[in-house]
Amino acid sequence: MKKKIILTTALGLALTASAIAGTPASGTADQRFKAIYNTEWKWRVAQNLAADEDNRDTVRAVLPRADAKTQQQRLAYWQGVMKQLDTLDPSALSPAERVDHDVYRAQIAAFIEALRFKEYEQPVNADSAFWTNVTYTPRRTFKTAADYHNFIRQMGELPRYFEEETANMRAGLARGFTPPKVTLTGRDASLASVAEAKAPEDTIFYQPFKSMPASIPAAEQAALRAQAAQTIRTAVQPAYAAVLQFFRTEYVPHARESLAAESLPDGKAYYQSKIVEYTTTHLTAEQIHEIGLSEMAKIRTEMQQTMKDAGFTGDLPAFLHFLRTDPRFYAKTPQELLMHAAWVAKKFDAKAERYFGYLPRRRFAIVPVPDDQAPYYTAGRGGPGVYLVNTYNLPARALYSLPALTLHESAPGHAFQMPVAMEQKGVPPFRRAYISAFGEGWALYSERLGSEMGIYETPYETFGMLSYQAWRAARLVVDTGIHAKGWTREQAQAYMHENTALAEHEIETEVDRYISWPGQALSYYLGEMAIMAARKKAEAALGARFDIRAFHDTVLQLGSVPLPVLEARIDRFIAEGGKSPYPQTL
Known part of the structure; x- marks a missing residue:
């Protein structure tokens, strides 16, 4: 059993940048790096910002301090950590530690930026508080x-x-x-x-x-x-x-x-910091906006074909109106919606072993979003052990979109990917953190994967998946439109209405979420694009040796990493001949 961490909060606060400076300057690069992150992790646990590995599943007796003085002490501490990281040469690290380094450095940089802009002064948004x-x-x-x-x-x-x-x-x-x-x-x-x-x-x-x-x-x-x-x-x-x-x-x-993040104090730099945090890239708002417009045009072409497959002869606005208003596409009771979600989840279970060599041990429950949160909550949300389904306002919860939602939030999306990451052995505890570009990118990729797996049984369900793809591509346009281009709330809602099959209630709650949470909406589509590009590269390079299970296992074994780390790992996957990280499972 690992030694319990018994540092007190007071001692944690005493571990300032000067304490970090005591990490060894000699030894191998790996040893120096491990000394830095092990010291910082103990401090993080002492601050009640994380739980040590032995107590991860227990209920904690204390809440972290949130006062401004403590927040500034944390900023100074993490800036000290970054100075220590600057003394390391990443090329001198072993391959495994190089991955850890890239993940850890991005994590510390995000902490510093959040505190530098005093994000703690806004502990509420349209989504949570x-x-x-x-x-x-x-x-x-x-x-x-x-x-x-x-x-x-x-x-x-x-x-x-x-x-x-x-x-x-x-x-x-x-x-x-x-x-x-x-x-x-x-x-x-x-x-x-x-x-x-x-x-x-x-x-x-x-x-x-x-x-x-x-x-x-x-x-x-x-x-x-x-x-x-x-x-x-x-x-x-x-x-x-x-x-x-x-x-x-x-x-x-x-x-x-005002709505725009760029209207906040030092707003332009602040919004760019959120782009870096949530996309793990250095793309600009303008570049992301253009990517969104381009991808939306591609999805519209797929939508047109799916409308033909459904036998619909009108235009896209007429088809969207039909989907939003025809009673056949909506559950009559919360129980019916939950049962449909369970059926989709079991359809995945029947096909899982053909697409994944490693299956997580942890199962998940399907439960309704609590009543006090449901009116302003997303359609669903998933994680280790749970898939939350929003049963509030059933006319806004289309059954044709439910398969895509279920794949995203349950399996092989969040309630699958997160447990796989948690089950990896010998991973530093800071690697348990969630990186939105990877996690949301994987979940959106899971929706696309549903077509390949045969989850979508009707053109309407396929259109629901495409509408969800369009929804995430639209986020690239809307988020940057609001926060960098001066878009109004009504303009953003109109764009979502014209390009997705989302119900009006969902459009309103989603747009408010983007307005109050700058940058987070950019994670999904850019992350999916990175995974799709990595897969196409591997398929082209490996040819007949490409095994979809080995590819998926390699991606998921990483846990949650910046997109450049994913790209580098798939390059190594190709160089090693497409081997699975779990050869015994294939």
Whole structure:
């Protein structure tokens, strides 16, 4: 068993750049690099920004500090880490450590940029906020009494944590660094669901206490329930009420009216930093905008052919209207939608071994998006152990798009790729982090792969996949249009309406998400393009030796990496003759 990390937060804060300077200057390049990242990782765990490998699945008793002073200390620390990395010659590293280096350097650079631009002063967007992020813990499965005790202690920390985040929001408000006001409408509902609940038992925070493991004695269960209810009543609900009051009376009324990231302080540089973070490339906004327009034209051609396959004789706007309004394409009940999603997931299971040599051990559940988040949530979201399906507003949840959504969010997308990454042995803990360009690119590639696998059974389902491809290509146009070209919200919505089959409700929530989360929407299509290009290169170079399972296993074994690292790995895959990283599975 690995040695437990027992550094305290105070000690973590003492590990400043001067402490990093103590990493060995002698030894091999690999040894020097490992000393840098091992020291930084221990500090990161001490800051409660990550969990050590032995405690990754346990419930933590504390929340990280979020105050401005601590944030600036973190900036100084990571800048010290970067200076140490600058002393290394990457070419002197072993091949495996070179991959680790490229991933780690990009990760530290993103941390530095986020803190340099004081992103912590805007801990809310149209998609999520600090007060919704803390509700993921009570939605987990608690396994031990220690998990329950730790969670009660964590809930006791909410007032302090919320006060720090509120102070950050006030600082952002003072300098005009807020989400656009238009994207904040209705986002107080998730605050109100806790603050205004009639009883602690009615809040999401009490959920783990409703059904507890039989291994915990009944008397202890009763005591934990009473303690939880008391903590929710005296700490959690007042903390939510205070933020709710601030959000409604101070934050939203004075949030900025402008939409563009480039209108923020040092906005042009800020938006470019988000492009680098979310695409792992140095493309400009103008270049990405043009790529989006070009790719959209290609997808439109495919759409036209699919309309013919469906026997439709009208034009694209008429076909989109038909898809948005014909009752046959929409579930009548939430249960029906969930059952359709389960059926698609099982269709993949029947074909998985023909396309993947390595299959993750972890399964996933299909569950509805919680009611308090559903109105402003995406159509679905997946990750280790879960595929969330949004059953709110069923006329906006087209069944013809559900196969593509399911492949993206469940398997072979997020609920497949992430567990494969987590199951890799001997990988430094920082490699567990999620890189959007890779993860979202893979998930979008999974949608395309559905055609090859025979998942789409009708032209309508194929069109649903193409509409989703167009949706992600449209993001390249819309995100850069809003944040670099002065597009209005209405202009962005019109572009999505004209080029995808998304329902109006979904278009509105998606555009608001792009407005308040600059750059993230660029990850998907650029990531998919990189994976598709790597596959075509491997197919051309290897010819008959190309094995799709070996290619997919090689991509997924990487975990989550910048796109240039993926490209370099596939070059090595080709040079090695297309060998699988798991030869025993093929």
